[in-house]
Amino acid sequence: MNYTSHSIAASRLDVGYGLHRVVREIDLRTQGGDLIALIGTNGSGKSTLLKTLAGMLPALHGEVSVLGTRPGEAPKRVAFLPQHPVSSHTLPLRARDIVAMGRYAHLGLFKRAGSTDREIVERTMQRTGASEFADKPLREMSGGQQQRTHLAQVLAREAEVLLLDEPTAGLDIAGKAAVAEVIATERARGVTVVLATHDLADAASATAVMLLAQRVVAFGPPSQALSDQNVRECFGFTQPH
């Protein structure tokens, strides 16, 4: 996958809800294979930026494009993992049904799921470990199992841009390692990954880190962006070394 232009391009972008601007003046350029880590506390604007890139919130000011189109206009090529996806207890859906929903962007209303779609679903379930409980209904899954299922659904879209909002939330150490491996594999395929996280350790392998605290505190390679002063400004304390 080679991009002639940027996979994500934002300049002087303001993001927020309605009249409330959460973060102003974001500038961002990414290439295929990049990992951008968005770091900040709750309410810092990480999720708001991801939702704007996913096309779920309109840009309040400035310019933004994802894969050369406006956010939300390339559903087959962009996949978004929201934070704590809403999952009703009554939903009669098994893990494999939820993962198969990741193919709907490609299938639309009428196209039948073919053998390729089924293979993709099986493969992505294996990658996140969801194949171990493929026939378990959502209501019987633990939080970690739900998270593995939703991550598999996002991967099943085989998108070129992945927007992941705290994908390791609720996962144990093995789960976190599986997510790290998934991200590394996707990047090797040329996929651009934007990852929102609380965890500074997740940011170490990123191409660039954006520290957010309702404004862009710092943006750059991890070694520069994660300086003690920046981290203190972002979280109000310094991470122990």
Place this chain on the structure above:
Amino acid sequence: MNTGLAVAELFWEPFARNEFMRNALLASALVSVICAIAGTYVVLRGLSFVGDALAHGVIPGIALALLFGVPGVVGAVIGAAVMMGGVSVITSRVRLSADTAIGLLFVGMLSLGVIITSRSTSFVGDITRILFGELLGVDTTDLAWQAGVLVVVAVIAFVAHRPFVLMSLDDGLARTSGFSVRFFHGLMLTMVAMAVVGSFQLVGTLLVLGLLVAPAATGALLARRVSTMMLVASVCGVVSSYVGLFTSYHFDVAAGASIVFTSVYLFVVVAVLTIPRRLRGTSELPHQHEHAH
């Protein structure tokens, strides 16, 4: 053998002997399937209150139709359209919680319906018919109309199955999968409104919610897939229809209410019986899956 036949005859006798009972059974079976399809999404998407509001929103329309001698269904369609417009404006524009605003709209429409009906000379008869239905007065025209509604509801559910399921999980997921949530939410409300309009003649606007929600909720307790949930809901609806009509015939009680009561009772029984399974499900013990490849 003879005893078996006699028992079968006992259970079929009310329907064999009376055409109105056969029509009532056929109509309630049709409506059970309509409500199973629409009700599945009402339960999954948490639209019970909107469904109830729609059921009461049709009352002024029906009352006006009766006042002017037009078929009640025509008025119900108009009433449902007004109510749906109101609900969608409220949920998108008004800065009140949706349940407050929908609740106000719903009592507003209900009181308007009573005011209009009070102008009629046969007030008590009319309002009773609207609120509690007229299951035993179903004729072949009604059956044809209900069959038509079933086809439309089934087509909507078939065509929009994917966005409907995505929206049941998460609206954002539907949007980022390339489906317009506004359009498909509107289509889902239309489907629910059609189910209400197709069913109110049988059990009345007060009880139609029972047909929409109870069998589907029973289905949700038992099923692991959306299609199975619809199937279970249909079976529960049809069984409740038969039991309700049979009870109504032998004990001389209200037919529509008997059907709705049976379907709610069935839900309670299934809910109680499945408590152990749900408790097992929430314990975090790893267990191998029983799927056979």
